[in-house]
Amino acid sequence: MDRIVYTAAGGAARVLEQQAVLSNNMANVSTTGFRAELANYRSVPIVAEQGLPTRVGTVASTPGSNFEQGAMVQTGNALDVAITGEGWFSVQTPTGEALTRAGELAVNPQGLLVTQQGLPILAANNAPIEIPDRGTVTFTSDGTITALGAGDRPNDIQVIGQLKLSNPPAASLARGDDGLFRVQDPNAGPVREDPNVHMVSGFVEKSNVGAAETMVGMIANARQFEAQMQIIQTASTNAERANSILSSNG
Structure with missing residues (x-):
């Protein structure tokens, strides 16, 4: 259960970080000369003490900015x-x-x-x-x-x-x-x-931020965050049921 929660919580945190970048881009869609900031996900293997990967986490990286010319x-x-x-x-x-x-x-x-x-x-x-x-x-x-x-x-x-x-x-x-x-x-x-x-x-x-593209990204992030929260909720429910079974058997 712990591994599921930590993995899902880490993914949710990364979604929020990218959402902050997209929100900043959207806020500057009318800012003269603004350059859209880029934000990507990157997988990071979590290695156990024996040197074997146990699971994969994610980090949000900002590789730079979009330097294409605006209108x-x-x-x-x-x-x-x-x-x-x-x-x-x-x-x-x-x-x-x-x-x-x-x-x-x-x-x-x-x-x-x-x-x-x-x-x-x-x-x-x-x-x-x-x-x-x-x-x-x-x-x-x-x-x-x-x-x-x-x-x-x-x-x-x-x-x-x-x-x-x-x-x-x-x-x-x-x-x-x-x-x-x-x-x-x-x-x-x-x-x-x-x-x-x-x-x-x-x-x-004008700004080179694509308003429609950025809005789609924000919606996709919101759905991804909801999915991560659902995983955490499901893991918590399963843990409660397991504890209940163990308690009744005791």
Whole structure:
């Protein structure tokens, strides 16, 4: 009975862990630039002292994220940008540089170009980008930023910087608790700019989470959890009956 209960309880716990990943994906189905987190089951043999497998347990592993590009939506907003194909924007966080695909930018009260979370977006020289007061901003495909100040003539347009566009190997990236990605090697130094990464302005990239697929996965997990609970209940009932038989025979 103990083996059945522990095996079923372990499976139920793993189902809950994967359900949490799917729930987080579903909650971010409308989050700009969000990358769906992957979660899989993996069997783990439980070996007895004699070295023979007695039963098999399961663990839920998160091998990474789905880095496929999400749908591109045209907004017409001059500060909305989206990377076409592979690549990342760099942002400044309290713990250092981080990477994001979210390109809904804004200008904060200090005149810095920031994300919707208020994080300064970095230029190619790893510095925040200052936007002229009431300036009209445009972006080119390589991330170059030009601005025309309020009241300036068209020929007074000036280049104020270039967005840092990079493309580190996907295997080297880890998602943080803040949803941003970072290079796992702490000694790797600043992420290098990649001239092969391009972007478009007036567009945003939506989440790459498939709502229907994620919902089906959540339903399947709920049924799997119910099956595990039924196994535990059946084992408990059988144990009670066995105890009752033994008591009556005594």
